[in-house]
Amino acid sequence: MKNSSNRPNSKCEVKITIGHDPNGKAIRKSFYGRSKREAKQKAEQFKIDNTYNESFDSNITFKQLCEECLNEREKAVRPTTLNTYKTTAAIFIKEFGDMKASLITRKMISNYIDKIAVNYSATYLRIIVSNISYIFNFGCQNEYITVNPCQNIRYKSAKPKKEKSVYTEEEADLIIEYCQKREDGISVDLMLGYGLTKSETLGIQYSDIDFENRIISIRRGVTYGKDGAVVDDPKNKHRRRDVAVSAKTIEHIRKFEDRNYTYLVHEPGHYDEPYNPSRWYYASYKVCMDAMKYHYQDEGITIPALNPHELRHSRASIYMNKGINIAAICAQLGWSDPKMLMTVYGHPDIDLLRKLLEIDDENEKEPAKSADSLS
Numbered sequence: 001m002k003n004s005s006n007r008p009n010s011k012c013e014v015k016i017t018i019g020h021d022p023n024g025k026a027i028r029k030s031f032y033g034r035s036k037r038e039a040k041q042k043a044e045q046f047k048i049d050n051t052y053n054e055s056f057d058s059n060i061t062f063k064q065l066c067e068e069c070l071n072e073r074e075k076a077v078r079p080t081t082l083n084t085y086k087t088t089a090a091i092f093i094k095e096f097g098d099m100k101a102s103l104i105t106r107k108m109i110s111n112y113i114d115k116i117a118v119n120y121s122a123t124y125l126r127i128i129v130s131n132i133s134y135i136f137n138f139g140c141q142n143e144y145i146t147v148n149p150c151q152n153i154r155y156k157s158a159k160p161k162k163e164k165s166v167y168t169e170e171e172a173d174l175i176i177e178y179c180q181k182r183e184d185g186i187s188v189d190l191m192l193g194y195g196l197t198k199s200e201t202l203g204i205q206y207s208d209i210d211f212e213n214r215i216i217s218i219r220r221g222v223t224y225g226k227d228g229a230v231v232d233d234p235k236n237k238h239r240r241r242d243v244a245v246s247a248k249t250i251e252h253i254r255k256f257e258d259r260n261y262t263y264l265v266h267e268p269g270h271y272d273e274p275y276n277p278s279r280w281y282y283a284s285y286k287v288c289m290d291a292m293k294y295h296y297q298d299e300g301i302t303i304p305a306l307n308p309h310e311l312r313h314s315r316a317s318i319y320m321n322k323g324i325n326i327a328a329i330c331a332q333l334g335w336s337d338p339k340m341l342m343t344v345y346g347h348p349d350i351d352l353l354r355k356l357l358e359i360d361d362e363n364e365k366e367p368a369k370s371a372d373s374l375s
Contacts, residue, residue, distance in 0.1 A: 014039040060144050063097040069138040079230045080223045088131040106149040113155045167314040183256040184288040187265045195315035195333040198308040202275050204264040214250050216243045222274040229274045239334040
């Protein structure tokens with residue numbers, strides 16, 4: 001007798017166990033397709049959608065899974081990265097903390113992401129899903145669960161996108177001119193003048209400065225941890241670089257140079273410790289930027305006080321609008337991929353583009369005369 005499943009219009013069947021009855025007997029479910037492969041794909045999708053888990057430890061809660069995973073993760077990642085994992089895990093622990101990890105379904109994950117999407121940008125949602133998926137994968141690898149419910153999750157941020165504010169080249173020049181008169185303006189000089197990040201700026205030591213050749217080497221970063229300032233390697237190998245600075249910036253540094261301190265941007269009285277990023281912002285950066293704002297306000301010039309990361313955005317934007325070689329910009333700011341510059345940090349000056357493209361030029365040619373006017 002011919003196998004009916006091989007007939008052109010018949011269906012192939014795949015059965016999987018989806019649970020057990022009170023007597024321990026397996027409960028089986030059938031899935032059909034035009035081919036065995038199609039039937040298997042439907043079965044696998046069912047597992048994902050329903051987080052089919054014949055758990056090896058069905059009693060472990062999501063919170064316990066997170067704790068075990070992050071304790072293991074602590075050995076392999078930087079403190080700042082670990083903090084990101086802890087922060088994103090905490091978002092899901094609020095919802096699933098006491099629930100058995102084996103009972104969390106893809107549908108639950110998807111619904112919760114839709115619920116919180118209004119609070120987070122698309123970029124941060126991607127980080128959240130990636131980190132939570134890592135935790136569930138850890139559960140699979142350690143045989144606590146059999147399926148990662150974050151697989152094939154689709155999400156979209158519902159939070160309105162906030163555009164970064166940037167300074168024009170003229171504003172940047174005025175700010176740097178003012179800040180170069182102040183010791184607390186050194187960090188502004190470096191971030192706005194050369195696109196350094198806050199972390200990189202706070203990590204600069206006097207030994208990293210080649211005064212003669214006007215070069216500052218980026219060799220570490222300072223971030224904020226639960227116990228205070230954390231000194232670590234640069235974010236990636238491309239962030240480890242030599243930055244060319246001007247003679248004016250070197251002169252600015254020399255004006256307030258104190259080799260009793262290890263770090264260039266330092267907290268008074270703390271000779272060998274990095275500046276706590278939080279204290280630096282309020283005790284140094286904000287004081288300097290507010291003073292700059294009021295200084296120019298008295299002269300009838302309005303310049304807002306932007307946040308530290310917007311200084312980096314401003315410098316990237318200024319470099320781009322000046323037509324500087326993109327490879328040179330990436331080398332100075334520490335990017336391996338020009339795409340980052342073009343899609344995230346580039347803020348093109350529309351008036352400059354209009355001029356370069358000769359759109360609505362002041363010397364626009366007169367419109368061509370119609371045939372009727374020539375007759």
